[in-house]
Amino acid sequence: xxxxxxxxxxxxxxxILLVDDQSTFREVLSLGLKREGFRVLQAGxxxxxxxxxxxxxxxxxxxxxxxxxxxxxxxxLAEELGRRAPDLPILLITGLSDQVPCCNGRTLPLLLKPFRxxxxxxxxxxLLGPFDGSxxxxxxxxx
Numbered sequence: 001x002x003x004x005x006x007x008x009x010x011x012x013x014x015x016i017l018l019v020d021d022q023s024t025f026r027e028v029l030s031l032g033l034k035r036e037g038f039r040v041l042q043a044g045x046x047x048x049x050x051x052x053x054x055x056x057x058x059x060x061x062x063x064x065x066x067x068x069x070x071x072x073x074x075x076x077l078a079e080e081l082g083r084r085a086p087d088l089p090i091l092l093i094t095g096l097s098d099q100v101p102c103c104n105g106r107t108l109p110l111l112l113k114p115f116r117x118x119x120x121x122x123x124x125x126x127l128l129g130p131f132d133g134s135x136x137x138x139x140x141x142x143x
Contacts, residue, residue: 013039014128015058019049019065019077020093029064032117046072050080060088062128064120067094078108089127 016038020026023044030040041058043049046069053060063081067074078090095113111123 013037014061015039015041016124017041017043017049017052017058017060017063019043019046019063019069019074021045021066021069029120032120036117036121045069046074046077046080049077053081053085062089062091062124064091064093067092068096091123091127 014037016033018026018030018033018040019042020029021044026042026044030042033040041052041060043052046065049063049065050072052058053063063077065074065077072080074092074094078092081088081090090108092108092110093113093115094110109123109127111119
């Protein structure tokens with residue numbers, strides 16, 4: 001369970017895995033999430049995301065993934081994550097569709113690009129719980 005300012009119950013920064021093939025978008029969004037107190041891991045593809053999640057030390061509490069990516073797209077990633085970690089929350093982001101995506105029998109939340117940080121934080125609160133908005137940071141150099 002996440003608590004104040006993006007911190008987990010253990011007092012450590014909550015880790016989000018951000019998956020998008022557009023590196024500039026990923027960097028900007030990562031900076032915004034870090035300002036909100038999250039530790040952010042990045043992946044440029046669905047396959048890279050799966051590899052990052054194999055490392056149990058990452059402690060990922062939420063995956064935010066773009067839908068449209070070459071290779072393993074966001075829906076395929078969500079489907080695979082549903083098999084591997086059915087309780088891991090997933091937030092889909094896209095600029096292409098407003099259809100409500102279903103994956104492994106569950107409806108996944110969808111945020112349409114372009115979106116504001118407040119909209120993203122609202123979705124994160126729904127998935128992980130409330131925050132106080134403080135600017136707690138993870139260890140330096142984490143991304």
